[in-house]
Amino acid sequence: MILISNATKLYDNGVKGIDNVSLTIQSGEFVFIVGSTGSGKSTLIRLLLKEVDLTSGQIKIGRDNLSDLTRHQMPYFRRRIGVVFQDFRLLTNKTVYENVAFAMRVVEAPNRDIRRSVPVVLAQVGLQKKAKSYPSQLSGGEQQRAALARAIVNRPPLILADEPTGNLDPGTAWDIMGLLEDINDRGTTVVVATHAKELVDEMQKRVITLKNGAVIRDLAKGGYYDED
Amino acid sequence: MRISSVRYYVSEAFKNLFRNHLMTVAAILTVSACLFILAVSLCLALNIDYLLEQMEQSLSVVVYLSDELDADQVNELYKRIQDIPYVKADSVKYISHEMAIERFIESMDADPSLLDGLPDNFLPRSFELEAGDLAYRDVVIEELKGLAFRGVEKIGNQEQYVGLLTTINNGIRVVSVIVIAGLIVLSVLIIVNTIKITVNSRRTEITIMKYVGATDWFIRWPFIIEGLLIGLIGAAVPLFFSWLSYRNVLAVLRDNFISVEELFDFKTTFEIFSLLIPLTLILGAGIGIIGSVTSMRKYLRV
Ligand SMILES: Nc1ncnc2c1ncn2[C@@H]1O[C@H](COP(=O)(O)OP(=O)(O)OP(=O)(O)O)[C@@H](O)[C@H]1O
Ligand SMILES: [Mg+2]
Numbered sequence: 142m143i144l145i146s147n148a149t150k151l152y153d154n155g156v157k158g159i160d161n162v163s164l165t166i167q168s169g170e171f172v173f174i175v176g177s178t179g180s181g182k183s184t185l186i187r188l189l190l191k192e193v194d195l196t197s198g199q200i201k202i203g204r205d206n207l208s209d210l211t212r213h214q215m216p217y218f219r220r221r222i223g224v225v226f227q228d229f230r231l232l233t234n235k236t237v238y239e240n241v242a243f244a245m246r247v248v249e250a251p252n253r254d255i256r257r258s259v260p261v262v263l264a265q266v267g268l269q270k271k272a273k274s275y276p277s278q279l280s281g282g283e284q285q286r287a288a289l290a291r292a293i294v295n296r297p298p299l300i301l302a303d304e305p306t307g308n309l310d311p312g313t314a315w316d317i318m319g320l321l322e323d324i325n326d327r328g329t330t331v332v333v334a335t336h337a338k339e340l341v342d343e344m345q346k347r348v349i350t351l352k353n354g355a356v357i358r359d360l361a362k363g364g365y366y367d368e369d
Numbered sequence: 370m371r372i373s374s375v376r377y378y379v380s381e382a383f384k385n386l387f388r389n390h391l392m393t394v395a396a397i398l399t400v401s402a403c404l405f406i407l408a409v410s411l412c413l414a415l416n417i418d419y420l421l422e423q424m425e426q427s428l429s430v431v432v433y434l435s436d437e438l439d440a441d442q443v444n445e446l447y448k449r450i451q452d453i454p455y456v457k458a459d460s461v462k463y464i465s466h467e468m469a470i471e472r473f474i475e476s477m478d479a480d481p482s483l484l485d486g487l488p489d490n491f492l493p494r495s496f497e498l499e500a501g502d503l504a505y506r507d508v509v510i511e512e513l514k515g516l517a518f519r520g521v522e523k524i525g526n527q528e529q530y531v532g533l534l535t536t537i538n539n540g541i542r543v544v545s546v547i548v549i550a551g552l553i554v555l556s557v558l559i560i561v562n563t564i565k566i567t568v569n570s571r572r573t574e575i576t577i578m579k580y581v582g583a584t585d586w587f588i589r590w591p592f593i594i595e596g597l598l599i600g601l602i603g604a605a606v607p608l609f610f611s612w613l614s615y616r617n618v619l620a621v622l623r624d625n626f627i628s629v630e631e632l633f634d635f636k637t638t639f640e641i642f643s644l645l646i647p648l649t650l651i652l653g654a655g656i657g658i659i660g661s662v663t664s665m666r667k668y669l670r671v
Contacts, residue, residue, distance in 0.1 A: 190580075220582030230577050234388060247583040252373045291581065 142168040142299065142330050143189065148198035150184050150354075158184030160354035161198070166332065168298070171325040173341050174334040175365050176351035182334035185351070186303045189332070190224060191215065202299065220248055223292030223300040223329075227307035229284040231276040237263065237287045238272040244291045262290045266320055282313035289320055293329070300324060302333045306340070314340060341365040374587075382594035385571075393599065396563045400603025400656055403556035404649050407549055408611035411648075412641055414545035420633050421538045428530055429460075429497040430506065432513060436490055443494070446516075450496055453512045460499035466490050506531065553652060560660030564596075568665045575668045585669050592661045600657020604649045612642055 143166040150158040159181045166172055174182045187193045188200060191207050200207040203221065210218055231240050238259055245255045263269045266286040276284050285305060292300055302321065306314035318333075318340050325331045335341065341348060342364035350358035350366060358366065386393045432450065434443065443463070451458045464472075469492035474481050484491070500509040578588050616638050 216579070216582045216584040216587075218582075219580060224580050230573070230580070232574055232577055234384075234574075243578075244581045246374065246377055247578065247581050247587055249371050249374055251371070 142166055142170075142203060143332075144199075144201040146199045148188065148200055149196050150181075150188055150193060151196040157181075157354045158193075159188065162351075162354070162356055163198075164349065164356065164359070166330065168330055169325070169328055171322065171331045171344075171346045172333070173344075173346055173348045173365075174332065174351065175336070175341060175348055178336075179353075180351040181354040182351055183303050184354070186301050186332070186334050189301055190222065191218065216247075220295060221297050221299065223295070223297040225285070225288050225292050225300065225302040225305045227304040229276070229281075229288045229308075231284055231287055231291075233276050236273050236275055237268060237279070237290075240276070240287055241290045241294050244294050248295055250295075258294055259290075262294045265293075265323075266290045280313075281308050282310075282316060285309060285313075285317050286320065289317070289324075293324055297329070299330045300332070302331070302335075304335055305333060306335065306337050311339070318344065338365040374590075378590040378594055381591035382598060385591060385595050386598060392563060392566060396560055396599045396657075396660070397603045397606070399559045399563060400556055400600055400653055401606040403552050403559070403656075404604050404653055405607035405611060407552050407652070408607050408645055408649060409614075410545060410548050410552075411645060412611065412615055412636075414541060415636055415641060415644070417541050418538065419636050421534055421541075423633055425531075425534055425538075426499055428534070429462075429499055430509060430513070432496040432498070434494040434496070436493070438494075447496065449516055450498060450513070453509060455500055455505040455509050457499050460497075462497045464495045464497060466492060466494055469494065553656065556656050557660055557663075560596075560599075560656055561664045564661050564664040568668065571665070572668050575665065579669075588669060589662060589665070592665050593658050596657035596659070596661025597654050598657070599661070600653035600655065601650060603657065604653025608642075608646060608649050611645070612638065615641060 143164070145162055145164040148159055148162045152158055162181075162185070174185060176182055184193070188195060188207075189202065191210060195208060202218075205214075205218055205221075231237075232243060235243060241259045241262060242255050245258065250258075260269060260272070263272055266289050268283060268286050268290060271279060271283055271287075274283075276287070279287065285308075289305075300321065305321070306317050309317065314337055318337075321331050321333060322344070345362045345364070348358070348360045348363040348365065349356060432446075434446070438446070447461065447463065450456060451461050466489055470484060470489075473492060474484065498509075500506045575588055619635055619638065622635070
C-alpha cells in the first residue's frame, strides 16, 4: 500500500525533516509513528499527503508515485486519503453535517448519496445529535469526531492522522483512538503520528520510532519507548 | 458539472456575500463609483462626438459661380453637382446675388446703406453643399474640380474649421479611451484589494478544501459567482442613476435652452443606454470576476 524508499526531506533552512527513511506499510495495517518533538513525524505525514515534496528517494501510495503526480491529479489523489489533524480544521461557518457533506460535494456526489451517507457516518462517530451544531459549539472531542467523520465519509483506503489526540483529555483521546481502530477493523489503513504514550503502549499496534528524521525502531506489536 | 454542484456554488456565493457583508458593500460601491464615472464620461464623449459630427456635416463646401453663367448653365451645374457621389442631393443650395448680400449684411450686423452704390453682383452666386463625413469632403472636392465646368470660379472648403474639428475629435477620442481604460484598471485594483481582505480570512478554508480533495475549479466557482454578482449589482446601481440623470439633464436643456436644441441634437436616452447598459454590465461582471479570482489565486497553490 505505502512504499517509502530512501526518502529524504531537506527543508530550505537546511534541516533534514526526514533522513533516508525506507518503510513498507501494508494495506489494512494500523501504524503509530512516534518520536520526540522535532523527530520528523509531521514531516513524514506531510510527505505522504504530498503537502511537501521529497528532496530525494521515492514514495508510492497504491499505484501513485508521489513525485509523478501532476497538479491536476492532486485533488483526486487527496480524495483517496482521509486526513485528521491535531487542530481539527473544520470549516467554522458550516455545521457538523455540512462539514461532512462538504467532503462529498467536493467529489460531486449526488445529493441523494450525501443525504444517505452523512447521517450513517455521523452515527458511526457518535455525533448524530450534534449534526446541526457549528464547530464552535462543540467540545474538542466532538470536533475531532466530526473531523474523523469527514475523513471517512468517502471511504478512502488510507487515513493519515497527525496527533489526532494532541488537544484532547485522556478519556476523549481513548474514544478517538477507539474510533480509528474501528475504522481500521473495517479494512482501512491507518497511520497515526502521536505522542500519546499510554495509548500506544496499550493498543499494541505496529510502532515506528523516528529520531532526527531517521527510523530507529520498527516493532510489529509494541509500545512507546522514551529512552534512546 | 452536476446541477447539485451548480446549486452549491451559487448558494456558497450568496452565503459568502452575506457573511462578509461589509466587504460586499465596499466592493459594490467601488465598482459602482468607477462605473458611474465611466458612464458619465461615456455620455459626455458620445455627445461631444455626436456634436462634432453634426458640425462636420454642417460645414458646407461652397462652389462660387462666375457671372458669365446664364440660368440654363447654372441649372445644368446644379444637376451635375447633385449627381456627385457622397453629396447629399437635398443639401445642395443655390445662393443668388441678393441672398449673398442679405447674408453678408446679417452676418456683419452692418448698415444696409453701406452697400448702396455697390453693384448688385458685388458678391458672387454660389452653390452650398454638404458632403457628409469629413472623410468624404476631399473626394467630393476632387469631383467638383473634375467637373471642369467653365464658370466655376473657386471652391471654398472652410479648411481651417475642418482641420480644427478633426483635431478636436481625435483628441477627445484618445482622451476618453485613456480615461475609460484607466478607470477599468483602477476598479479592478480596488476590487482585488477589497476582496483580498476577506480572502485572507478564507485562506484556511481554502486549505481545508484542498485537503479533502477539492479541485481548483470547485474552490474557484463560488468566488467567480460572487464576483459576478458584485459586478452586476455594481453595474446596475450606476446605470440606474446615470439613466435618471441623463434624462433629467436632457429635459432641463430642452426646457431652458430651446435654442440649443435648434443648433444641435443630443443623443437620445435610448441611443446612449442601448450601448451603455450592455457595456456597463459586461464591464461590471468582468471587473467583479477578475477581481475576485485574482485575489484568491495565490491561495490555490497549497
Ligand atoms: N516548514 C519547515 N521549514 C523548516 N524546517 C522545518 C519545517 N517543518 C519542520 N521543520 C523541521 O523539521 C524537523 C522535523 O519537524 P516535524 O514537524 O516533522 O517534527 P515532529 O516530529 O512532528 O515534531 P512534533 O512532535 O513537535 O510535532 C524539525 O527540526 C523542524 O524544526
Ligand atoms: Mg508534528
